[in-house]
Amino acid sequence: MSETNAFDNAIAQIENASGCCSNSDKKLIEILKFPQKIIEVSIPLRMDNGSIRVFTGFRVQHNNARGPYKGGVRFHPGVTLDEVKALSLWMSMKCAVVNIPYGGAKGGIIVDPKKLTGHELEHLTRGYVDKVFDFIGPIKDVPAPDVNTNAQTMAWIMDEYSLLSREHSPAVVTGKPVANEGSLGRDTATAMGGKHVLLEYLKAKGVNPKTMTVAVQGFGNAGYNIAKLLHDEGMSIVAIADSKGTVYNESGIDPMRALKYKEKHGSIKNLPDSVEIKSEEIFGLDCDVLIPAALENAIDHKIAKTVKAKIILELANGPITPEADIILKEKNITVIPDILANSGGVTVSYFEWVQNLSRDYWTLETVENKLREIMVNAFTDIYNFANRKKATMRSAAFALAMNRIIEATKNRGILS
Numbered sequence: 322m323s324e325t326n327a328f329d330n331a332i333a334q335i336e337n338a339s340g341c342c343s344n345s346d347k348k349l350i351e352i353l354k355f356p357q358k359i360i361e362v363s364i365p366l367r368m369d370n371g372s373i374r375v376f377t378g379f380r381v382q383h384n385n386a387r388g389p390y391k392g393g394v395r396f397h398p399g400v401t402l403d404e405v406k407a408l409s410l411w412m413s414m415k416c417a418v419v420n421i422p423y424g425g426a427k428g429g430i431i432v433d434p435k436k437l438t439g440h441e442l443e444h445l446t447r448g449y450v451d452k453v454f455d456f457i458g459p460i461k462d463v464p465a466p467d468v469n470t471n472a473q474t475m476a477w478i479m480d481e482y483s484l485l486s487r488e489h490s491p492a493v494v495t496g497k498p499v500a501n502e503g504s505l506g507r508d509t510a511t512a513m514g515g516k517h518v519l520l521e522y523l524k525a526k527g528v529n530p531k532t533m534t535v536a537v538q539g540f541g542n543a544g545y546n547i548a549k550l551l552h553d554e555g556m557s558i559v560a561i562a563d564s565k566g567t568v569y570n571e572s573g574i575d576p577m578r579a580l581k582y583k584e585k586h587g588s589i590k591n592l593p594d595s596v597e598i599k600s601e602e603i604f605g606l607d608c609d610v611l612i613p614a615a616l617e618n619a620i621d622h623k624i625a626k627t628v629k630a631k632i633i634l635e636l637a638n639g640p641i642t643p644e645a646d647i648i649l650k651e652k653n654i655t656v657i658p659d660i661l662a663n664s665g666g667v668t669v670s671y672f673e674w675v676q677n678l679s680r681d682y683w684t685l686e687t688v689e690n691k692l693r694e695i696m697v698n699a700f701t702d703i704y705n706f707a708n709r710k711k712a713t714m715r716s717a718a719f720a721l722a723m724n725r726i727i728e729a730t731k732n733r734g735i736l737s
């Protein structure tokens with residue numbers, strides 16, 4: 322098995338967790354290894370200089386036994402069909418972990434958005450919606466932001482879908498700007514959910530959060546916000562990284578200062594009062610908590626051997642390969658798995674969708690209280706299940722999710 326094929330890794334995670342599922346469910350697990358539908362589209366785009374380029378996009382609908390398909394759209398030059406398949410499978414698991422009534426899907430376009438103008442990006446996004454229009458919809462499949470897509474991208478998706486359907490359709494997509502019926506609290510939701518889960522874990526272990534040192538790889542929506550929230554909790558952020566640079570300061574980095582620097586210089590590279598280190602060195606730092614918040618496969622078996630942190634909070638999707646998981650387990654390092662750790666994002670997406678459909682809008686306090694309750698419950702279920710079954714938290718989270726999806730599948734009679 323290749324360590325870098327995210328879909329192979331997702332299948333291995335299902336197989337590793339199947340031992341925790343009941344015997345009668347085991348034969349149904351096979352269904353979860355196959356996405357229900359794969360859509361591939363070509364999107365022609367007239368560039369600002371008059372030339373024509375054709376981009377490839379995907380939408381993979383993994384499973385809808387528990388509700389409409391749900392999952393983000395990624396713009397990245399490294400997008401592959403296997404990556405989108407893996408991300409769609411993880412979405413099905415994630416929605417089941419937090420027990421919200423959604424299935425799983427994911428989308429992606431092979432593009433380097435940094436090389437497109439704003440006008441080109443808008444037309445590429447609208448072109449994607451035109452191509453997948455028949456397959457998405459407020460109670461069919463609901464996209465959201467992911468790497469290199471944001472609230473603006475979601476506003477274009479909402480607008481294009483509404484134009485084509487001749488109906489105002491805010492519930493077709495989540496992660497919209499608040500001015501366009503987005504939810505308060507969506508921008509920080511992924512990190513906020515991760516924070517709740519980490520704090521619950523530390524509480525269960527009787528550890529004072531204020532004594533923790535933290536390294537964060539990735540300084541975008543997920544990475545910046547978790548660094549800020551944990552810094553606000555009194556933890557010391559000793560290292561941060563983006564795609565251009567990795568910086569370390571033993572006495573702690575102020576994430577808000579780093580963000581201001583990044584906004585001015587395009588990267589955290591050469592951040593004042595910090596030492597530049599090699600990108601892979603962040604994983605081997607002498608710190609308590611390591612947070613991968615960039616892309617898949619960041620921690621492979623070689624990197625895993627260098628990890629010194631005792632806790633890894635997976636804010637990115639699929640940042641640890643199955644081979645690395647084995648090494649981390651042998652080293653007694655706790656992995657708080659992605660399908661739990663970053664599920665705050667889809668949870669507040671669900672809140673946004675509920676608000677759009679009900680036309681009733683909630684305060685930030687309501688959103689944050691509801692998010693906290695869901696994250697604490699999901700953590701408690703998984704932590705207890707893992708202790709009972711003597712399994713890792715990843716296998717416990719997968720098994721719990723698989724049990725829920727299989728139960729819904731059996732009840733619907735798709736396969737009896």
Ligand code: NAD
Pocket residue numbers: 466467468469470511538539540541542543544562563564565600614615616617636637638663664666667
């Ligand atoms: P983003 O585009 O806002 O940020 C990505 C960050 O990762 C950027 O700072 C980029 O420079 C950095 N990066 C990319 N390659 C890197 C590398 N090799 N080394 C170091 N840094 C690198 O994306 P995001 O929304 O923060 O998503 C990050 C991860 O979190 C992804 O795996 C995504 O699927 C996952 N996630 C995001 C959300 C969400 O709500 N945004 C929800 C769930 C999961």
